[in-house]
Amino acid sequence: MNIRANLLTLKRSIPPTCTLVAVTKTHPAEVVKEAYDAGHRVFGENKVQELVPKYEALPKDIQWHIIGHLQSNKVRHIAPFVTLIHSIDSIKLLEEVNKQAVKVKRTIPVLLQVHIAKEETKFGFSDEEIMSFAGSIKPSVFTNVEVHGLMGMATFTDNADQVRAEFRKLKTLFSKLRSSSLPNTFRLKELSMGMSGDYRIAIEEGSTMIRVGSAIFGTRSYK
Numbered sequence: 001m002n003i004r005a006n007l008l009t010l011k012r013s014i015p016p017t018c019t020l021v022a023v024t025k026t027h028p029a030e031v032v033k034e035a036y037d038a039g040h041r042v043f044g045e046n047k048v049q050e051l052v053p054k055y056e057a058l059p060k061d062i063q064w065h066i067i068g069h070l071q072s073n074k075v076r077h078i079a080p081f082v083t084l085i086h087s088i089d090s091i092k093l094l095e096e097v098n099k100q101a102v103k104v105k106r107t108i109p110v111l112l113q114v115h116i117a118k119e120e121t122k123f124g125f126s127d128e129e130i131m132s133f134a135g136s137i138k139p140s141v142f143t144n145v146e147v148h149g150l151m152g153m154a155t156f157t158d159n160a161d162q163v164r165a166e167f168r169k170l171k172t173l174f175s176k177l178r179s180s181s182l183p184n185t186f187r188l189k190e191l192s193m194g195m196s197g198d199y200r201i202a203i204e205e206g207s208t209m210i211r212v213g214s215a216i217f218g219t220r221s222y223k
């Protein structure tokens with residue numbers, strides 16, 4: 001795998017306004033360092049226990065994103081340094097993030113995860129839930145979090161039309177939220193959608209942030 005070449009080719013092929021989150025889960029810190037040395041600074045991990053040792057081992061100007069399902073009892077380990085949490089999938093989790101952010105005197109940016117795929121196993125809110133609870137994320141309660149946008153994962157399928165329809169649905173929800181009156185906890189700007197297999201479609205459908213792993217680092221082996 002030529003990580004540098006993969007990164008540069010990928011970056012050249014996406015709009016400059018789209019953020020590339022390089023997903024390094026299962027890969028050791030040395031692999032992250034290779035991407036770092038090629039100039040990349042934004043990385044995504046889906047497990048706290050994998051993220052923390054990499055954070056400790058690697059340069060501190062890396063922006064670390066958590067992209068996978070996050071358990072409330074793990075939030076305190078990442079609160080001091082995490083740049084963006086993509087995977088807020090319950091109010092309880094958002095409350096915990098706020099609580100830990102207060103403790104470390106930070107404001108933590110988050111995305112709300114929306115369930116757009118057909119698969120049942122994927123976490124996230126439904127459209128209806130998002131619309132109904134968005135108004136209740138009040139700055140008086142959620143003093144130390146900021147909602148920067150939405151995140152979604154399309155169904156894992158070769159059916160490009162279906163993937164496109166799911167991304168389009170998320171974009172529509174995003175636009176609807178942006179045009180509604182929301183508490184000051186919201187600074188909606190990011191639409192995190194698109195992975196190695198579907199980021200091109202996601203960008204066509206309005207993604208501002210893609211999360212790409214295997215297209216840069218090769219296939220993962222889970223031990």
Ligand SMILES: *Cc1c(COP(=O)(O)O)cnc(C)c1O
Binds near residue numbers: 025
């Ligand atoms: C692993 C993962 C990715 C990246 O997947 P690839 O197919 O390797 O690009 C993106 N988003 C989430 C939430 C992931 O867990």
